[in-house]
Amino acid sequence: MNRISNLADGLHRTHQHTGWPGAGDADPHLASIASSLSRAADLVQARQHPTAAPSRPGQLDAEAARTRLMHVLYVSSHGVRVALNPYIADLQRRSDARQSSPRGDSLVRARDARERIGAIERLAGVSLKDRWPSALAHEHRERPWPSRLEAALARWDLQAHRTLAGPPTVSNLEVIAQTQQVIVGATATIGAAGAQQGSLDAAAVERVRPALAELGDSWSALRGDLVELRGRQARVDRPLIQAGNEVQAALREITHDRAGLATPDVMSDRVDLQVAAQQLYQSLTAAVDLAHVTRDALADPELTGGARGAHLMAHASNAAQTQAAWVDAGSLHQNRDVPLPNPVRDRLAERANRIVDTAISTDSSGLSLAARTTSHRSEPSLGRREEERAWSAQEANVIARRGCER
Known part of the structure; x- marks a missing residue:
């Protein structure tokens, strides 16, 4: 880790010295990871005993944590290195054709950065080889906090509505689509585990399964379009990212075991699957309104997207084109944010309408699973009996003294 840290510091010094790459927005996913790791470091340092040595289980848990951190570095550095390949290939093509490169771009510095990031990837890979x-x-796991999932889902629904109440952005809508897709997938996983364990009605779970699959596909399709429309201004509302991360963490605490999915036995040992399924299905009921709000945000005339993605999506629509291009050449070259062409808006509207329809269908088919169960049955109330609704003599005298308009 110290060697990787030294390499990262060297990259930072080179960036400050050369000014490459220039100022710009960070990738929202990597920025979220960096923020989470920084927060975790603050929590560990605040609670670490200055002198006491950790126990043997504590040492094993720390080793598991270091392995996870190294895996994050390995995947992140690999992703950055792969992302540099098409960028370098484009600059190399311009150099071979004796064309000038855009201002601020450098083929030499990009190659150097790729090699140095590749060194970080190789070091992390060597560390992970036998771990x-x-x-x-030996990773230590506490039992999930019983109300964590319910609190996370409520916070997410509130924050998503707050974010969409402001000017809509493609990046925020992408986070909402991704998180909703995760919630739908976890609902299906926990529902299937509950049915297998006998905590949920297997017939009801099977009845809602096709609707859940269609709803997950709908959110996934919208997210794919929004990823394509992501431009240079990929700014995400920080509270939205935090709320979405908390939902995913609360769900993974139930559905995952180490590096893979947990078995139904493990899930049922951690939480009451019936209660967890009810919380998730109730969240999908509330998400019907979120689907409508998302549709309104996608229809906002102020919504903009990356020029390249908008051009490709409009061109693929085979819509009748006027004499003017969908996107001007300057915006296309710089991938600036531009107003969305009509074919793109039509495609997003189609995606949004499908989400609304499938959200309503899922809510209807999962109504029985979302209902709270009680330990005793009670007869349905039809209101007060007739003798209880009649005025007493004392009440009648009081009304007569006050007067009555009817």
Whole structure:
């Protein structure tokens, strides 16, 4: 880790010295990871005993944590290195054709950065060779906090509505689509585990399964379009990212075991699957309104997207084109945010309408699973009996003294 840290510091010094790459927005996913790791470091340092040595289980848990951190570095550095390949290939093509490169771009510096990031990837890979995923077997896990999932879902629904109340952005809508897709997938997983364990009605779970699959596909399709429309201004509302991360963490605490999915036995040992399924289905009921709000945000005339993605999506629509291009050449070259062409808006509207329809269908088919169960049955109330609704003599005298308009 110290060697990787030194390499990262060297990259930072080179960036400050050369000014490459220039100022710009960070990738929202990597920025979220960096923020989470920084927060975790603050929590550990605040609670670490200055002198006491950790126990043997504590040492094994720390080793599992270091392995996970190294895996994050390995995947992140690999992703950055792969992302540099098409960028370098484009600059190389311009150089071979004796064309000028855009201002601020540098083929030499990009190649140097790729090699140095590749060194970080190789170091992390060597560290993981004999540790991943075997070191995770001794990872310490507390039982999930019983109300964590319900609190996370409520916070997410509130924050998503707050974010969409402001000017809509493609990046925020992408986070909402991704998180809703995760919630739908976890609902299906926990529902199936509950049915297998006997906590839920298997027939009801099977009845809602096709609707859940269609709803998950609908959110996934919208997210794919929004990823394509992501431009240079990929700014995400920080509270929205935090709320979405908390939902995913609360769900993974139930549905995952080390590096893979947990078995139904493990899930049922961690939480009451019936209660967890009810909380998730109730969240999908509330998400019907979120689907409508998302549709309104996608229809907002102020919504903009990346020029390249908008051009490709409009061109693929085979819509009748006027004499003017869908996107001007300057915006296309710089991938600036531009107003969405009509074919793109039509496609997003189609995606949104499908989400609304499938959300309503899922809510209807999962109504029985979302209902709270009680330990005793009670007869349905039809209101007060007739003798209880009649005025007493004392009440009648009081009304007569006050007067009555009817």
